[in-house]
Amino acid sequence: xxxxxxxxxxxxxxxxxxxxxxxxxxxxxxxxxxxxxxxxxxxxxxxxxxxxxxxxxxxxxxxxxxxxxxxxxxxxxxxxxxxxxxxxxxxxxxxxxxxxxxxxxxxxxxxxxxxxxxxxxxxxxxxxxxxxxxxxxxxxxxxxxxxxxxxxxxxxxxxxxxxxxxxxxxxxxxxxxxxxxxxxxxxxxxxxxxxxxxxxxxxxxxxxxxxxxxxxxxxxxxxxxxxxxxxxxxxxxxxxxxxxxxxxxxxxxxxxxxxxxxxxxxxxxxxxxxxxx
Amino acid sequence: xxxxxxxxxxxxxxxxxxxxxxxxxxxxxxxxxxxxxxxxxxxxxxxxxxxxxxxxxxxxxxxxxxxxxxxxxxxxxxxxxxxxxxxxxxxxxxxxxxxxxxxxxxxxxxxxxxxxxxxxxxxxxxxxxxxxxxxxxxxxxxxxxxxxxxxxxxxxxxxxxxxxxxxxxxxxxxxxxxxxxxxxxxxxxxxxxxxxxxxxxxxxxxxxxxxxxxxxxxxxxxxxxxxxxxxxxxxxxxxxxxxxxxxxxxxxxxxxxxxxxxxxxxxxxxxxxxxxxxxxxxxxxxxxxxxxxxxxxxxxxxxxxxxxxxxxxxxxxxxxxxxxxxxxxxx
Numbered sequence: 381x382x383x384x385x386x387x388x389x390x391x392x393x394x395x396x397x398x399x400x401x402x403x404x405x406x407x408x409x410x411x412x413x414x415x416x417x418x419x420x421x422x423x424x425x426x427x428x429x430x431x432x433x434x435x436x437x438x439x440x441x442x443x444x445x446x447x448x449x450x451x452x453x454x455x456x457x458x459x460x461x462x463x464x465x466x467x468x469x470x471x472x473x474x475x476x477x478x479x480x481x482x483x484x485x486x487x488x489x490x491x492x493x494x495x496x497x498x499x500x501x502x503x504x505x506x507x508x509x510x511x512x513x514x515x516x517x518x519x520x521x522x523x524x525x526x527x528x529x530x531x532x533x534x535x536x537x538x539x540x541x542x543x544x545x546x547x548x549x550x551x552x553x554x555x556x557x558x559x560x561x562x563x564x565x566x567x568x569x570x571x572x573x574x575x576x577x578x579x580x581x582x583x584x585x586x587x588x589x590x591x592x593x594x595x596x597x598x599x600x601x602x603x604x605x606x607x608x609x610x611x612x613x614x615x616x617x618x619x620x621x622x623x624x625x626x627x628x629x630x631x632x633x634x635x636x637x638x639x640x641x642x643x644x645x646x647x648x649x650x651x652x653x654x655x656x657x
Numbered sequence: 658x659x660x661x662x663x664x665x666x667x668x669x670x671x672x673x674x675x676x677x678x679x680x681x682x683x684x685x686x687x688x689x690x691x692x693x694x695x696x697x698x699x700x701x702x703x704x705x706x707x708x709x710x711x712x713x714x715x716x717x718x719x720x721x722x723x724x725x726x727x728x729x730x731x732x733x734x735x736x737x738x739x740x741x742x743x744x745x746x747x748x749x750x751x752x753x754x755x756x757x758x759x760x761x762x763x764x765x766x767x768x769x770x771x772x773x774x775x776x777x778x779x780x781x782x783x784x785x786x787x788x789x790x791x792x793x794x795x796x797x798x799x800x801x802x803x804x805x806x807x808x809x810x811x812x813x814x815x816x817x818x819x820x821x822x823x824x825x826x827x828x829x830x831x832x833x834x835x836x837x838x839x840x841x842x843x844x845x846x847x848x849x850x851x852x853x854x855x856x857x858x859x860x861x862x863x864x865x866x867x868x869x870x871x872x873x874x875x876x877x878x879x880x881x882x883x884x885x886x887x888x889x890x891x892x893x894x895x896x897x898x899x900x901x902x903x904x905x906x907x908x909x910x911x912x913x914x915x916x917x918x919x920x921x922x923x924x925x926x927x928x929x930x931x932x933x934x935x936x937x938x939x940x941x942x943x944x945x946x947x948x949x950x951x952x953x954x955x956x957x958x959x960x961x962x963x964x965x966x967x968x969x970x971x972x973x974x975x976x977x978x979x980x981x982x983x984x985x986x987x988x
Contacts, residue, residue: 545787555762599774
């Protein structure tokens with residue numbers, strides 16, 4: 381009988397020490413740092429829809445890469461970056477590019493499906509890309525994630541204030557001499573990178589819960605950008621580690637637990653906010 | 658630097674010092690704005706052209722005109738954000754964009770759709786540090802300056818609150834403080850009174866008046882409704898039939914001109930107290946659309962037409978201060 385199995389795994393502590401789990405925890409740390417710091421700017425720049433779209437735009441890159449025998453992350457990252465450049469050039473205001481972004485993401489998802497159907501290998505990868513497979517992250521990928529994080533933090537440290545200033549009001553920042561084209565280009569490129577490294581954790585469809593939701597929660601409970609980034613990273617980390625831990629104890633997909641925890645934190649913060657008023 | 662914000666230790670009030678610009682600008686100092694046959698084109702459409710006028714430093718000027726006349730475009734052109742199609746503009750003797758370090762810009766509906774946790778204080782601080790690359794912490798002197806300027810515009814009690822929690826008027830004053838914190842010679846505001854209730858409008862106008870009078874800052878305001886600004890205006894740039902003109906206040910405040918400018922019949926009303934209002938006429942006949950493009954009228958309204966200047970002298974706001982008669986003028 382194919383009943384629902386919900387059995388507790390008594391050997392979970394042993395599983396935690398397996399190499400694939402270690403890689404997953406390392407990847408989780410890298411993802412949490414990247415998502416925590418970029419989530420703030422993504423919300424501040426009204427680009428949350430764009431973030432979601434970039435994940436979907438990366439899909440054909442990922443399935444296409446499998447088709448050509450290239451690394452999935454490479455194909456995904458390339459498409460996400462190209463998508464970021466195109467969306468960045470489409471229009472200044474987020475509201476102006478919603479229709480264009482939505483149309484492109486629908487086409488990209490379709491293209492991803494088309495590539496996936498062309499080979500059985502790509503077809504097998506499809507679910508992992510859509511819903512995440514943090515347990516299959518390799519040691520090489522973790523190194524790549526860590527290097528990306530270092531570059532991301534270095535660039536953000538350099539452009540932190542001008543990027544924040546231009547996020548608040550682009551025209552004012554431009555009038556004061558902030559190179560807003562450069563800020564926008566760097567922001568889009570960084571976001572493409574963050575999406576690329578976050579997708580293995582929860583997949584393209586659930587990415588919002590990892591990149592945006594923890595920051596939305598942090599925005600409620602903190603009152604400075606820096607504090608929001610720290611808290612968002614911590615919430616992200618707790619969600620990922622909680623997801624890994626619980627999925628080892630019970631036979632549940634880590635993505636589901638990660639997204640559930642992230643959404644739960646946000647819901648609790650919203651209730652707290654409502655009660656405070 | 659034009660002025661500094663000093664706090665009187667006795668009562669905590671802010672007083673201005675080191676003021677170097679007076680009402681009509683110092684002799685020899687370049688004018689705040691100098692337009693020479695300026696024209697602007699956007700998306701292939703001529704927005705306005707043949708703008709030739711000079712506005713002295715230390716004045717308060719409104720840019721008025723109907724929707725779509727190019728008021729905001731004019732401000733952005735002055736800031737160098739929109740390129741000139743022809744002619745030239747000089748801001749304190751420099752090309753647009755070259756003086757922006759000395760200009761504070763307050764856009765329309767500043768941060769009205771903000772979704773982050775940024776506080777009023779952090780937002781004002783960005784006016785000082787927002788162009789700085791690298792991670793140097795904010796200095797104590799910079800914090801002091803932010804505190805002083807927030808007190809000057811009257812939002813020091815809101816410093817720790819989030820922008821998203823502030824009212825429209827409070828946010829507008831945060832925007833003014835952010836523009837002011839870098840000690841500009843000129844502050845430009847795009848529709849600063851739009852969407853504000855009467856009390857908030859008055860507070861913003863009061864801040865602008867003190868900016869100009871106490872600190873000598875030149876002020877330029879894009880405005881739909883002149884009424885709240887009338888007491889502080891020295892002149893106005895009016896965008897009429899595709900051409901910007903500058904006129905001093907007693908020249909621009911004329912019912913016929915304003916009727917032409919707004920495309921609907923308006924009248925200038927002076928109360929017994931000497932206050933003036935620009936108001937839509939109550940007795941406009943139905944179905945009559947005022948002709949806003951009659952060439953003879955246009956020639957009549959253009960600056961330099963002596964009849965018009967002579968005619969409008971009687972509406973000078975200061976001359977009417979002691980007049981007890983209710984003077985109602987309509988066309």
